[in-house]
Amino acid sequence: MVVMICGHFQLSPLSILSSSSSSSSSSSSSSRLQLSSSRCSMMDTHKQGRSKFLEFPYVSAPHKNLMLDLVSKVEDRFQSQLLPCTLPPDVQYYKSSNGTSQVSLHITPANTHSPIDFVMGSWVHAELPTGGSLDITSLSAYLNSSNDAPNFVFELIRSSPTMLILVLDLPPRKDLVLWPDYLKTFYEDTKLDTHRQALEKIPEVQPYVTSSLFIRTVASPTAIFVRIQTEDDGGERIDGIIRDHIDRISKQVLGIWLDDCACAERDVGEEDKAYLRKRDGVIRNKTIEVDLGSSFPRLFGPEAAKQILEAIKEYFTV
Template sequence: MRFLSIARGWQLNNRTQPMALVFPRFLTSSLPLPSSSFGPPSPRPQIFASSAPSSPMDISPRKYTDFPFVSAPHRNLMVDLVSTMENRLESQLKPCTLPSDVQYYYTPSGASHGSLYIRSGHSSSQVDFVLGSWIHCKLPTGGALNITSLSAYLNASTDAPNFLIELIQSSPTSLVFLLDLPPRKDPVFYPEYLQTFYENTQLESLRQRFEKLPEVQPYYSSALYIRCLTSPTSIMIRINTEGAGEGRMEEIIKDHVDPVAKEALRIWLEQCACEHRSVDEAGKAYLEKRDGLIKNKTIEIDIGSSFPRLFGPDIAGRVLEVIREAYNG
C-alpha cells in the first residue's frame, strides 16, 4: 500500500490539522494519538458502531470487510467499494493469503485493533496489488479513532493513475475524507495525461460537490512531500458536524461521500485499471523508479514511525514485514 499512512504526531487539540493515517501514503495528520497503546483502556470509550472488547479473551476473529467499529453508512460504503473492485478485477487478482494474525491483530489491552487485506495481481494483469486496512484505537480524550482505507496500485505495464480512498474519524462529528487518483506521471510535462485522466473524466466536478456543504472545509496535509503526490482533482476535506444535529455525519456520508466515492472508483476501473496503455521500456523504467521511491518513502515517513506507537514492536514488525513484501514484490 503505497498510500498507507498511519497516525503520528497527533495533537490533542482537535482544531489542529489531522495528520495522516492508515495504509495510503497520503497524509500526516494531527488528530489525538494514544499516548500508549498498551495502557489501560479509557474509562470513557466512545465508539461509533460497536463496542470494543474489554479484554483479549472477548475478542473474536474479524476480517477486513467487517468494518466493525464504524457507522452503518460508513461500513456500507466500504463494503460496496471492496465488492465492486473485486468483482471487476476478479480475474486479475490472486486470493488474499495473509496470515490470520495479520488479517486481524490487536494489542493485549484491547485498546487498538487493526485489519490488513492485500490481493496481488496476476503476472498478466496491469494491477500490482489491492490493499485495504482499518484501524480502531481508543484515544486519551475518551473517544476513539477509526480509519478505513482502500487503495489499488497499477504496475509499470501502464502509466495510469492509482486509486485511493481513506476516511479518518476521531469523533462522531469529525471526519477527514481523502479520495484521489494519484498521478504516476507529471501532468505538467505530459499534458495529454492531465487531459485523459483528470479533464475528460470530469473528476473536478466530484470535488466541487463538497464546496456547497457548510460542514466541509479543505484539509491540508502538514507534509509538503505528501502534497506533491496528489492530483489536481484530489478531494481532501474535513467534515465537522458539531452543532448540526444528531445523525448529520451519517447523512453526509450516505448522501454525498458515498456517491462521489463510487463514481470515482467507476472512473478508475474503466479508464485506468481496465484500459490498456502502451508504455515503452524507458517509460517502464521511469515508472518503476518513481513508484519504488514513493513506496519506500511511505514506509519511512508514515508507517514505520507511527505503527509501532499504536500496536507495539511485535505486532508492528509482523504487519510491516507483510506491507514491505507487497510494496517491493
C-alpha cells in the same frame, strides 16, 4: 476461489506418479492430500482474514456500507485476476495486548496478466487516551508497470462522532508538467475536479491540509482532502453526509478509475516501464516510511508495527 485452487492441486503432477506402483500410489496420494490439505488450510486462513476485514465493526452503517460497496466494485471487476491474500494470520488481524488497538489488513495481489499489482484494504480502531476512538478505513489499488495510469486511494478517518476526514484521489504516476497529455486524459477529460467542487459546497465541509509535505507532493491536482465538522448530534449529520454525498461521489470516482485508468489500453514502452518502476518504488517506500511508519508504532507498539510493516513491504517492493 478456494474450490478452484484446491482442485488445481488435486490435478497436479503428483497424480501422474500415482500409477507407477501401489506403494508409489499410496505415497503420492498421501503427499497430494497433504499438499491439498495445506493449501486448503491456507485458504481457510484467507477466508477468515477476509471475513474479519469485511466486518468494519466500529463504524456506522452508512460508513460500512460504503466500504463494502467499494471493495465489491473492485473485486467484481477484477475477480478472475485477483489472488488470495497470503499475509500471516496475525498480520491480517492484530489486536494489542491491552485491547485498545486493532487492525485488519487485507492485501490481494493479482496474476501476471493483470494491470493490477495489488489491492490493499484495512480498518484500524484505536481507543484514545482522551476518550472516544480513532477509526480509519481505507482501500487502495496499485497498478503495475504495464499500465501508466494513476492509482486509486480512498480513506475515511473519524476521530469523533462529529469529525471526519476524507481522502479520495487518483495519484498520478507521471510528472504532469512533462506529460501534459496525461493531465488532460486522466484529470481534465474525466472532469474529476467537479467531485471535489460538489463536496465543498456542503456547509460543514472544509478543505483539509495535511501536515505531510510528501503526501501533498504526490497527490493529484484534483485530490479530495476535506474535513467535515458538524454540531454535537451524536454523528447523525456526518452519517447523512456519508450516505447522501460521499457515497455517491466516491463510487463515481472509483468508476472513473476502473473504466478510464485500470482498464484503459495504454501503450507503455520499455523506457516508460523503467521510469514507472523507479517512481513507484520511491513513492511506496516513502509511504511506508512517512505515513505508515510514523503512525503504526504509536497505535500498536514498535514490535507489532515492525511485523505489520515488514509484511506490507513485500507487496510494496517494485
